[in-house]
Amino acid sequence: MTGVxxxxxxxxxxxDKRATARLLxxxxxxxxxxxxxxxxxxxxxxxxRIVGVTGPPGGGKSTLVDRLAGAYRERGERVAVVAVDPSxxxxxxxxxxxxxxxxxxxxxxxxxxxxxxxxxHGGGLARTTAxxxxxxxxxxxxxxxxxxxxxxQEEVDVVRVADTVCLVTVPGLGDDIQAIKAGILEIADVLVxxxxxxxxxxxxxxxxxxxxxxxxxxxxxKPPIVRTVATAGEGxxxxxxxxxxxxxxxxxxxxxxxxxxxxxxGEVEELLRDxxxxxxxxxxxxxxxxxxxxxxxxxxxxxxxxxxxxxxGGTGE
Amino acid sequence: MTGVxxxxxxxxxxxDKRATARLLxxxxxxxxxxxxxxxxxxxxxxxxRIVGVTGPPGGGKSTLVDRLAGAYRERGERVAVVAVDPSxxxxxxxxxxxxxxxxxxxxxxxxxxxxxxxxxHGGGLARTTAxxxxxxxxxxxxxxxxxxxxxxQEEVDVVRVADTVCLVTVPGLGDDIQAIKAGILEIADVLVxxxxxxxxxxxxxxxxxxxxxxxxxxxxxKPPIVRTVATAGEGxxxxxxxxxxxxxxxxxxxxxxxxxxxxxxGEVEELLRDxxxxxxxxxxxxxxxxxxxxxxxxxxxxxxxxxxxxxxGGTGE
Numbered sequence: 001m002t003g004v005x006x007x008x009x010x011x012x013x014x015x016d017k018r019a020t021a022r023l024l025x026x027x028x029x030x031x032x033x034x035x036x037x038x039x040x041x042x043x044x045x046x047x048x049r050i051v052g053v054t055g056p057p058g059g060g061k062s063t064l065v066d067r068l069a070g071a072y073r074e075r076g077e078r079v080a081v082v083a084v085d086p087s088x089x090x091x092x093x094x095x096x097x098x099x100x101x102x103x104x105x106x107x108x109x110x111x112x113x114x115x116x117x118x119x120x121h122g123g124g125l126a127r128t129t130a131x132x133x134x135x136x137x138x139x140x141x142x143x144x145x146x147x148x149x150x151x152x153q154e155e156v157d158v159v160r161v162a163d164t165v166c167l168v169t170v171p172g173l174g175d176d177i178q179a180i181k182a183g184i185l186e187i188a189d190v191l192v193x194x195x196x197x198x199x200x201x202x203x204x205x206x207x208x209x210x211x212x213x214x215x216x217x218x219x220x221x222k223p224p225i226v227r228t229v230a231t232a233g234e235g236x237x238x239x240x241x242x243x244x245x246x247x248x249x250x251x252x253x254x255x256x257x258x259x260x261x262x263x264x265x266g267e268v269e270e271l272l273r274d275x276x277x278x279x280x281x282x283x284x285x286x287x288x289x290x291x292x293x294x295x296x297x298x299x300x301x302x303x304x305x306x307x308x309x310x311x312x313g314g315t316g317e
Numbered sequence: 318m319t320g321v322x323x324x325x326x327x328x329x330x331x332x333d334k335r336a337t338a339r340l341l342x343x344x345x346x347x348x349x350x351x352x353x354x355x356x357x358x359x360x361x362x363x364x365x366r367i368v369g370v371t372g373p374p375g376g377g378k379s380t381l382v383d384r385l386a387g388a389y390r391e392r393g394e395r396v397a398v399v400a401v402d403p404s405x406x407x408x409x410x411x412x413x414x415x416x417x418x419x420x421x422x423x424x425x426x427x428x429x430x431x432x433x434x435x436x437x438h439g440g441g442l443a444r445t446t447a448x449x450x451x452x453x454x455x456x457x458x459x460x461x462x463x464x465x466x467x468x469x470q471e472e473v474d475v476v477r478v479a480d481t482v483c484l485v486t487v488p489g490l491g492d493d494i495q496a497i498k499a500g501i502l503e504i505a506d507v508l509v510x511x512x513x514x515x516x517x518x519x520x521x522x523x524x525x526x527x528x529x530x531x532x533x534x535x536x537x538x539k540p541p542i543v544r545t546v547a548t549a550g551e552g553x554x555x556x557x558x559x560x561x562x563x564x565x566x567x568x569x570x571x572x573x574x575x576x577x578x579x580x581x582x583g584e585v586e587e588l589l590r591d592x593x594x595x596x597x598x599x600x601x602x603x604x605x606x607x608x609x610x611x612x613x614x615x616x617x618x619x620x621x622x623x624x625x626x627x628x629x630g631g632t633g634e
Binding site for chain 2 (some may be wrong): 035038039042043045046051103150154160257260261263264265268269271272273275279280284289292293294296297299302303304305306307310311
């Protein structure tokens with residue numbers, strides 16, 4: 001393996017967290033050796049259950065994820081947490097500042113926690129997340145929890161990596177329910193009404209149920225609504241149970257295979273594009289591209305015409 | 318022109334706002350005819366002054382943008398406003414709901430307002446924004462104000478389209494100053510301390526000034542700090558003046574050309590990639606890609622090896 005200390009993967013497999021963190025950095029930042037790491041872990045992937053946790057800010061997602069991690073630990077699972085914040089310009093680690101409870105879990109041998117932010121992924125946060133998840137999967141984490149901050153399109157893309165997507169809402173969501181309707185609800189497999197001890201829980205549950213019946217069903221799965229009070233640990237067992245039910249249904253119905261095939265397609269298409277672009281750029285030559293850019297910048301030619309010329313010339317037509 | 322009503326561009330040029338909105342939708346959603354629109358407007362671009370306005374939520378950016386639009390109108394400019402919200406899953410128009418003042422400006426013939434959200438741009442919000450700005454530029458709007466919601470990486474990318482970037486902050490920013498330091502400050506040409514009548518304005522101004530001296534200077538331009546109270550219109554004339562000074566400096570120093578060349582390069586490279594991928598996909602054939610995807614999904618082969626095989630086969634090596 002070039003570019004990566006040869007024993008890094010070995011040590012990560014043996015449970016060395018420092019080696020695991022380093023390995024993930026190689027993959028996350030697309031450092032030399034990243035492709036080799038991903039290639040060598042690939043045959044070991046596809047075993048973990050990947051659970052996405054998403055929803056508007058202020059829903060208590062971090063606490064819920066911590067509780068979920070604890071519940072899976074009690075069931076004997078090794079658990080990895082990937083916290084993704086597309087709106088943060090910070091690189092890995094910054095999110096952990098306000099995660100005191102999570103920090104305690106750091107001491108647990110069977111838990112690995114990783115923060116990811118938007119820097120340095122060249123816009124491909126969802127792709128990078130999928131790769132990080134693959135590495136954790138191959139390292140033997142039986143459950144990978146992928147938590148996103150926020151509910152934008154990028155979060156939707158990130159959370160698609162999951163076998164089961166949990167959407168976390170809270171009572172009295174008000175206008176936010178509009179945003180949820182518009183996007184994330186479409187991909188939710190389990191709806192979590194957190195802070196369910198607050199006033200307005202019944203109405204919000206009713207609203208959610210109503211919204212669910214409005215949408216066109218993608219599959220035979222009807223997303224259950226699970227009420228939790230994450231700070232007190234209430235409803236967490238029920239949530240674990242709901243996730244397990246969805247996972248079993250997805251495995252049996254073919255939905256899980258469908259999603260994994262879609263993930264494989266995404267990865268192959270991305271790599272294919274990269275490979276083709278590299279080849280053809282070499283063929284075209286940087287000077288020709290530079291010359292075209294200068295003409296476009298000078299408004300001598302529009303970018304479409306410039307690219308037509310380049311492609312025609314470069315492929316000898 | 319195929320796919321677009323032939324007189325649409327004509328009518329938009331004549332100042333028809335409905336036609337302009339339709340034209341922008343064609344470009345924004347990459348509808349048939351989008352390339353033709355962009356090609357035909359391209360020779361007329363490069364005239365507008367493009368002003369980016371960005372900063373953390375709650376800074377009063379919308380009010381400030383409204384005031385700026387008013388100030389430029391008083392100076393006889395036609396003004397376009399592009400409000401970009403990467404975190405919103407809504408398509409164009411939704412942001413205007415809470416922009417009552419902006420809505421009044423809608424009645425002004427010389428002002429055009431456009432909202433853009435993250436849906437339907439396939440991750441290329443910055444690219445789409447640049448194209449929308451190009452169309453408005455070509456339609457004769459002398460000033461294009463590009464406002465972003467939030468301060469994430471995507472906003473940084475969006476605002477790079479601007480000749481002059483204004484970063485809007487408020488007194489007592491607290492921890493947010495960290496986020497600003499980390500990302501957006503690097504690309505700010507003018508710092509705006511809005512709500513400057515609030516307590517803590519002096520400290521925040523000092524913090525900002527201190528942060529500025531810490532960073533390594535990209536150029537000889539030293540971003541000024543302009544204090545405003547947008548709700549009362551205070552400091553807006555000074556802000557317009559600061560933007561004009563930066564624009565003049567950028568034009569004279571070559572910084573403006575540098576940025577526009579970078580924009581041209583980005584557009585050419587994107588189009589080139591698209592064109593190459595289309596060509597080679599046709600060459601490879603969908604069946605071969607499908608077969609590779611199935612093997613990757615089944616973990617028979619890793620995605621890297623699959624792509625190597627495809628590329629080798631497809632180009633006859």
